[in-house]
Amino acid sequence: MADKTEKATPKKVKEARDKGQVAKSMDLGGGAVLLAGTFALGTFGAAMTTGMMDFLTSGLTAGRDPDSLTETGLMHGIYEAAQVGLKAALPILMVTALTALVIMAAQVNLKITPHAIKPDFKRINPGSNAKQVFGMNALVELVKNLAKVGAVMAVVATILLPMKEDLGTLVGMTPRAFAGLLVEEIAKVAKAAAAAYFVIGIADFVWQKHRLDKSLKMDKQEIKDEYKQAELPAEVRGAIRRRQMMASRARMMAAVPDADVVVTNPTHYAVALKYSPELAAPEVVAKGMDLVAFKIREIAKESGVAVVPDPPLARALHASVEIGDHIPEELYEAVAQVLAFVYRTANQRAAAA
Template sequence: MADPDKTEAATPKRREEARRTGQVAKSTDLSGAVTLLAALFTIGITGHSMVDRLASGLSTSLLAGGHHDPVTRGTIGALLITNGKNVLLCLAPVVGVCAVTAIVVNLLQVGVRPKTKALKPNFRRLSPKSGIKRIVGREGLVELIKNLAKVTVITVAVLTALLPHLTEYAAMVGVSPLQLGSSIASLVRGIAIRATLAYLLIGVIDYIYQRRHHETGLKMSKQEVKDESKGQDLPAEVKGAIRRRQRDQARARMMADVPTADVIVTNPTHFSVALKYDGRSAAPTVIAKGQDLMALKIREIAADAEVPIVPDPPLARSLHDTVEVGQMIPEDLFHAVAQILAYVYRVAGRRRLA
């Protein structure tokens, strides 16, 4: 369902962000239909030469089989190579035209600017929950209707080409193989053209639907448009000042959390990472981290608050590089962090007893 608050057309910035993530209007049915039409067109042009080449190869094979020379691996291999070349030479124009057509049609739909971000793996797409929603939700219903429509339209196109000639073909018993082959080829060509044109019609309708669906998904609320215009109207100096203020505020909040940490893991001079574990979370959380001067400031605040400081250069570097402030530590660092926390709790317990 479309969000009722999103009534405004997408801004150029929003469209560019969507393109960057691979969100474009594209119809695979249209690409397939145009490619199939190009293949039929190519076969229509090169069909006679393909038949002549294959017939020549078959004739050569039959003549070779009629000789009295012994059949060996060499003679069989030579025949296979010759026939294989003939088949490849027959298919090459069709495959080449199909490949070029598919590339051109896709470029016309999505543009020529590559977006590397769309190629990055997105593990959310592997989520079973998301997959079930796509199958049983609105998208799944639309795909089901499209598939039923494709089958129905193509079936009707094939039947309209076949049924009027059933009596004619039934009366062809006893005709020569050449006449029968010509009639069958004409029938197949008519069926293929009708089915392809029907598929092309479906592809055009699907592309129109995809464009409308894409535009609906890009719509923005009035507040989003207003916020974006505010950000674009600000001078670069003001934007920089806002970002610096936001960084300073985030740094101040981070430093205020240092006294609540359970332990500070250090490099010991270049990196400092503050960890906290409340016993309810699945893993300890990084509440502050810093490098060089920031690391020194974290250690000074921790020392004033009597927070344990434990040197562990490899762990400090790993935590600093892989975990953001506010995030829990990854599973591969559980063991190392657990050992440090156990040591801190043990020392703190002894001091309390003393």
């Protein structure tokens, strides 16, 4: 197979975007939200302090009124406290929510596609939130998570530890002074954490963009074929596509004997996976539905390739991974379990032989 060294054409980039394949970083959104929250805290801090003071004062003085200790009085107190808390926090909540929407919309260029919003079967995979276990992606996730934890710990140690000398002065503070100090210290911690988190988010976005660009790269022949097809009549392009599909299906079936496992639905879907230490992650070498799935299973059994029924995983792989692509990070754990089962079974059979 030719090396994919050429930058993706606008047509391929558009097709990828139509499928919802865009570079986006949740950490960038989180850092932006935290930054917005700190600025909002500085802007609305005085009003928030007043609200917190009212909340603390009403709570501390409620016991003086006998009526407040009845069931009705307690419910009324809870209702008033909730109102005070919501009123104090609402501006900050609105700013952070709007920031989250703007950042996410900016990353995906406000494009919503049917492919992106259709039901995504991979989300029901039991390993979708587990740690990644393959290749460079696992290392990047580990470094990123360690950086976030380290940043938070450094912020807490730098800002809060010096406060231990002043703990004795908190006892004699008025509710207003205590609330003001609390808001001030929260703002300090949030600003420092936001700056670190935002930098990590930018680095993560750059990495995600690099990964996307790399996955969309084309070889020179693909680019030539694309330009040639763009110049041909529609009827000729259709005939070429049909021949290409037939040739592609033949190559796909020829790759099944080299697979490590075929994951099935067990009758409607079949996805053949191959993995080796040289690969960054397991690769889909064949997939299909109904009759094509039956043919894949048939070739696998004839070739001695393990066939493992796993309906949720089979549907997720079929819906989210193209032939020749690596599996997404969300499915690493589930696929790792299947491969471990296949390798373990093969070793047991070899030992018994």
